[in-house]
Amino acid sequence: MEYNLDFKTSLYIMHNEDTEVSQSIEIETQRFKEIFKGNPRVVLLAGGGGYIGLCIANTLASKGIKVLIMDNFIYNHGKSLLSSLLNKNIKFFQHDLRDELEVDFFKKNNITDVVVLAGLVGDPITKKYPELSDDINNKAIKGFINSANGQGINKLIFISTCSNYGLIKDGEKADENFELNPLSLYAQDKVNNEKYIIDNRNKFDFSATILRFATAFGAAPRMRFDLTVNEFIRDAYIKNFLEVYDADTWRPYCHVRDFAHLIERVLIMEIKKTDYQIFNAGGDSNNLTKRNIVDLIQKYIPNLTVKYVDGGTDPRNYIVDFSKVKKVLFFEPSWSVNDGIKELINFLENGLYNDVEIDKNFYGNYQIINEQ
Numbered sequence: 001m002e003y004n005l006d007f008k009t010s011l012y013i014m015h016n017e018d019t020e021v022s023q024s025i026e027i028e029t030q031r032f033k034e035i036f037k038g039n040p041r042v043v044l045l046a047g048g049g050g051y052i053g054l055c056i057a058n059t060l061a062s063k064g065i066k067v068l069i070m071d072n073f074i075y076n077h078g079k080s081l082l083s084s085l086l087n088k089n090i091k092f093f094q095h096d097l098r099d100e101l102e103v104d105f106f107k108k109n110n111i112t113d114v115v116v117l118a119g120l121v122g123d124p125i126t127k128k129y130p131e132l133s134d135d136i137n138n139k140a141i142k143g144f145i146n147s148a149n150g151q152g153i154n155k156l157i158f159i160s161t162c163s164n165y166g167l168i169k170d171g172e173k174a175d176e177n178f179e180l181n182p183l184s185l186y187a188q189d190k191v192n193n194e195k196y197i198i199d200n201r202n203k204f205d206f207s208a209t210i211l212r213f214a215t216a217f218g219a220a221p222r223m224r225f226d227l228t229v230n231e232f233i234r235d236a237y238i239k240n241f242l243e244v245y246d247a248d249t250w251r252p253y254c255h256v257r258d259f260a261h262l263i264e265r266v267l268i269m270e271i272k273k274t275d276y277q278i279f280n281a282g283g284d285s286n287n288l289t290k291r292n293i294v295d296l297i298q299k300y301i302p303n304l305t306v307k308y309v310d311g312g313t314d315p316r317n318y319i320v321d322f323s324k325v326k327k328v329l330f331f332e333p334s335w336s337v338n339d340g341i342k343e344l345i346n347f348l349e350n351g352l353y354n355d356v357e358i359d360k361n362f363y364g365n366y367q368i369i370n371e372q
């Protein structure tokens with residue numbers, strides 16, 4: 001078997017920008033030391049037991065940063081935590097965001113920074129459970145953000161989505177100031193939560209950053225095969241058949257482990273670059289149509305049968321401008337969609353996800369197991 005789990009671990013830093021990045025990190029390191037009196041950084045990942053969260057946890061921990069994962073494993077996907085079992089820097093706390101935390105939770109656990117990933121993720125699952133979605137994605141998230149206020153937290157990163165742009169006109173490209181057009185309950189709650197954070201910036205004592213993630217792809221411990229690129233690869237590999245709706249609609253994509261490096265970057269770069277900033281998170285070259293993705297997959301699975309269908313139920317169509325995150329944080333994804341396809345086909349060929357059909361619910365946000 002030939003694979004390398006992280007053959008592109010380092011952040012993409014262009015050489016002439018190296019100095020600026022390291023100076024910025026140095027400034028933040030000094031500021032952090034002064035505030036926390038030499039105590040280590042401890043990052044709380046709310047929803048850290050999911051697809052993206054576990055990649056962040058493992059990446060931060062590998063850089064020596066302490067991580068506390070908080071999750072309720074709503075899809076009964078707790079076994080994914082085994083990926084972090086041997087890592088001394090990662091701890092786990094079973095908690096449902098709908099429940100109140102102990103008053104001194106943050107101080108007791110020496111939490112310095114918080115990343116908010118938790119929630120029902122995706123249009124289909126929020127549509128299927130609208131009340132639960134309101135309880136978690138709306139009420140519990142706001143309650144949790146409030147509970148982090150006044151606890152001496154340094155940075156709070158809220159993970160939002162490029163789905164907020166919804167449907168944009170042909171030829172347009174959405175930067176962070178582009179009008180938001182959330183078409184689903186999932187995106188509406190993200191937009192509301194973004195607004196809640198920005199509106200309360202004078203009330204909050206932490207420095208917040210909002211990252212609008214592109215659609216993720218790529219291999220991870222809690223794999224999600226309900227996301228376009230991953231789903232296409234699984235179906236192409238297993239069924240040798242793909243049904244593709246609205247093939248010419250655009251979306252941006254980003255490798256799940258690139259997101260982990262971006263989180264690290266937001267945490268360690270000087271606060272003036274991130275303070276109450278909104279960033280589209282991804283890279284311009286990973287804006288693709290579904291047809292583009294199929295064409296890439298066909299390079300590896302040439303005998304694939306594809307049925308193109310018009311008039312699907314997902315009207316989203318947006319191209320996103322990622323120049324701000326590149327300019328301010330010097331972040332560019334190191335993985336192309338083609339790299340991700342190659343990686344995942346390789347993993348499937350080598351049996352890493354050979355229970356994907358047997359344990360379907362583990363591999364995507366299809367059904368809630370722990371509703372209570």
Ligand SMILES: NC(=O)c1ccc[n+]([C@@H]2O[C@H](COP(=O)([O-])OP(=O)(O)OC[C@H]3O[C@@H](n4cnc5c(N)ncnc54)[C@H](O)[C@@H]3O)[C@@H](O)[C@H]2O)c1
Nearest residue numbers: 047049050051052072073074096097117118119213215216
């Ligand atoms: N995956 C993507 O393509 C994508 C794209 C844009 C934005 N995002 C955002 O990234 C974040 C992570 O997404 P993901 O793909 O890892 O999804 P995921 O569903 O794998 O992870 C979400 C985690 O939140 C946990 N959770 C749900 N309700 C909870 C509750 N009440 N209390 C505690 N934990 C709870 C779940 O158990 C799960 O582990 C989300 O905020 C999502 O909106 C993801």
